[in-house]
Amino acid sequence: SLSFPIPPLQPAYRSKPSYLISHLLGDESEGSLLSYLRARGLANSLSAGPGFSHADFATFMITIGLTEAGLAQLKAVVESVFATIALVRARDVEPWRFAEARSLSEIDFRFMEQVDPAALTRALAHNLTVYDVADLLRGAYALETNDAAASGVILDALVPDNMLMTVVAPGVETDKKAPYYASDYAVRELEPAWIDKLRGLQVAKFVELPTPNPFVPDNLELLPDLSAQLPRTVLEEDGLQVWHAQDTSFGVPQSSFFVSLRTARANASPRAAMLTSLFVSMMNEQLRETAYPAALAGLSVQIYKHLRGVSFRISGYSDKQHALIAPTMNALRNPRFPERRFERVRARIRRALSNQRLASPYSQAMAAVGQQLLERRYSPTARLAALEQINLADLENFAATILDELEVVALAHGNISEPQALELAQQLRTEVLRGAKVTPVAVPRLRKLGRGKMARGHIVVEHADKAVVVYLQGTRRDDRDSAVTALLAQIMSSPFYDDLRTRQQLGYVVFASNMPLMRVPGLALVVQSPKFSTTEIESRIETFLEAFATKLNDLGDPEFAQHRESLAARLQEEDKTLGERSQRYWSAINRDAGRFDRLQRLTRIVRTIEKTELLDMLRQLSSRALRAGTILHAGREASDGVPGVSESLIARSTGNADYFD
Numbered sequence: 001s002l003s004f005p006i007p008p009l010q011p012a013y014r015s016k017p018s019y020l021i022s023h024l025l026g027d028e029s030e031g032s033l034l035s036y037l038r039a040r041g042l043a044n045s046l047s048a049g050p051g052f053s054h055a056d057f058a059t060f061m062i063t064i065g066l067t068e069a070g071l072a073q074l075k076a077v078v079e080s081v082f083a084t085i086a087l088v089r090a091r092d093v094e095p096w097r098f099a100e101a102r103s104l105s106e107i108d109f110r111f112m113e114q115v116d117p118a119a120l121t122r123a124l125a126h127n128l129t130v131y132d133v134a135d136l137l138r139g140a141y142a143l144e145t146n147d148a149a150a151s152g153v154i155l156d157a158l159v160p161d162n163m164l165m166t167v168v169a170p171g172v173e174t175d176k177k178a179p180y181y182a183s184d185y186a187v188r189e190l191e192p193a194w195i196d197k198l199r200g201l202q203v204a205k206f207v208e209l210p211t212p213n214p215f216v217p218d219n220l221e222l223l224p225d226l227s228a229q230l231p232r233t234v235l236e237e238d239g240l241q242v243w244h245a246q247d248t249s250f251g252v253p254q255s256s257f258f259v260s261l262r263t264a265r266a267n268a269s270p271r272a273a274m275l276t277s278l279f280v281s282m283m284n285e286q287l288r289e290t291a292y293p294a295a296l297a298g299l300s301v302q303i304y305k306h307l308r309g310v311s312f313r314i315s316g317y318s319d320k321q322h323a324l325i326a327p328t329m330n331a332l333r334n335p336r337f338p339e340r341r342f343e344r345v346r347a348r349i350r351r352a353l354s355n356q357r358l359a360s361p362y363s364q365a366m367a368a369v370g371q372q373l374l375e376r377r378y379s380p381t382a383r384l385a386a387l388e389q390i391n392l393a394d395l396e397n398f399a400a401t402i403l404d405e406l407e408v409v410a411l412a413h414g415n416i417s418e419p420q421a422l423e424l425a426q427q428l429r430t431e432v433l434r435g436a437k438v439t440p441v442a443v444p445r446l447r448k449l450g451r452g453k454m455a456r457g458h459i460v461v462e463h464a465d466k467a468v469v470v471y472l473q474g475t476r477r478d479d480r481d482s483a484v485t486a487l488l489a490q491i492m493s494s495p496f497y498d499d500l501r502t503r504q505q506l507g508y509v510v511f512a513s514n515m516p517l518m519r520v521p522g523l524a525l526v527v528q529s530p531k532f533s534t535t536e537i538e539s540r541i542e543t544f545l546e547a548f549a550t551k552l553n554d555l556g557d558p559e560f561a562q563h564r565e566s567l568a569a570r571l572q573e574e575d576k577t578l579g580e581r582s583q584r585y586w587s588a589i590n591r592d593a594g595r596f597d598r599l600q601r602l603t604r605i606v607r608t609i610e611k612t613e614l615l616d617m618l619r620q621l622s623s624r625a626l627r628a629g630t631i632l633h634a635g636r637e638a639s640d641g642v643p644g645v646s647e648s649l650i651a652r653s654t655g656n657a658d659y660f661d
Helices: 019-025 033-039 068-072 074-090 095-110 117-127 148-157 192-199 270-296 318-333 339-358 361-373 380-387 392-399 418-431 479-503 534-553 557-571 578-591 598-606 611-622 649-654
Strands: 002-006 043-053 058-066 232-237 240-246 254-262 299-306 309-317 405-414 453-460 466-473 509-514 522-529 628-635
Touching: 002 148, 019 043, 019 074, 019 095, 019 148, 033 043, 033 074, 058 068, 058 074, 068 074, 074 148, 074 192, 232 418, 240 418, 240 578, 254 318, 254 578, 270 299, 270 309, 270 318, 270 339, 270 380, 270 392, 299 318, 309 318, 318 418, 339 361, 339 380, 339 392, 361 453, 361 466, 361 522, 361 628, 405 418, 405 578, 466 534, 466 611, 479 509, 479 522, 479 534, 479 557, 479 598, 479 611, 522 534, 534 611, 534 628, 557 598
Parallel strands: 240 405, 453 628
Antiparallel strands: 002 058, 043 058, 232 240, 254 309, 254 405, 299 309, 466 522, 466 628, 509 522
16 A cells, blocks of 8 residues: 555545545556556556545555565556556546536435434534534535645645555565564665656556546436336246336436346356356456446446356446446356456455355354255365366356356346336347257255254364354245244344353354245254353253243243234335345345245234244254254364264265255
């Protein structure tokens, strides 16, 4: 990071003289400084903007996420930064740049979404120390005048003589130790000859300042509000299903467009899953320079993988969404895989998978439950092993065929009309489905565990703590069972914590929670401890379960009714943003075949549950003769008599390989 002391910014909040400088130096679009560094494999990220900002003091910071090659060529990277600063200093800020920035700021303020009242109160209390009272709400968005003189003062401060350069990396040479956190560090003077070189750098010829943003919305009109109508299918033909809902009830001219490209090839094996992960990451990288100006204009695009294939979501102001959808679909059909980008992406995925072994023991055990029970869910070890066998040619071959067998499901929701949704459907038909063989992809199945048997396994983790997860599986996929289990989990949560955490002091991570998988109800009881063995933790959990029936039976009617109403109120919570509602609709399309009333059904059921039903469900889930589930231990050393977790743990432990319908 390069840090420069600058004059205080708070008094100039209405003009924000650092705003355009931050925008020009921190640009991520094609032709930017970051684009130049990434193309050469020197950096992964770059940001520029205010660091510290106080009433009498401020800093401007440029922070670069270096690759190993970038660290080795640190001086060249810093020199490219100062050459870009020279370019910005040499170019007067064109009036259109300020006008565009002000327009976007005004749009963001005008259509600011609801926020949590407590968070808003904290923000306003802080704003009282920064802005005039009249500007408490809009102070952060105010951009009234283009103060070129004040911007010039900041640019004049971005010089090597005024710079603090900080390098944080493994293996840097140090000779001091911080007194409180024992961090190793060193302080060095920069070489005078290099400072002289930085002073004399010419204007960068390898960087282009950003052009006018093509994604800035022009039409912010709201369509009539039809939010009372749930999404419905507006197109259903061979291999393509499109849902639509026109909804402007939140008062924002925005919409969401979800597309699921379902293909069995995406997760057929650990190798296929990792090829899909690489494909998705490479697609997001390919779109990065297009997505950046879109994000500045309130549009976002994300491509992600799931158990049934690959999806992309485009959301934000609806006026220019088509300008982002076209390059997204083009990238999927015409991927580019530069070798340097492939190596960078593969290294990032490898690092993420390796780091999962360093996660908390309880979170690794919770993840292992899903890996053991769900089809096409693979362990980090299996995925990492598969990743090591994949090269660039493998990815290129996979990408050429991943969309050959396909079905497409889409949702257009928000400030978008049915004709507009059908236009997007036409793009899907011609750009994505073109030449594909229509092949339906079933929802992944969930293993049905044998009653009266518990699969047990141990995960070796690189952590001093030990953890136990007891997962108790329901008997069927049923709304009433789901509601009863959710209420049981809510009532059990506090006593479980009070007993095992507060009274017995097993550890800081103690909880009992509802754990439905693929709409099959279930309970999870979780404890992570720094001092007790996994065998002892499991024993304490079992003791709690045996005693809890008495506590539940003694629960008074007023307290039971209060629990019941509390759960019903949570289920009835209204969507706070358009994005939340879009996500809820999309989940219903993918998980419930377009039944959008599940929360309402569960709410009605919860209000009719009797305590006897809870006692029956507790007996069914926890009785050693009736229950089904898994008990997973996590720790550095395996527990006596508990086998290591493998892909065949469930079948080996229960002799049962059935699945829920």
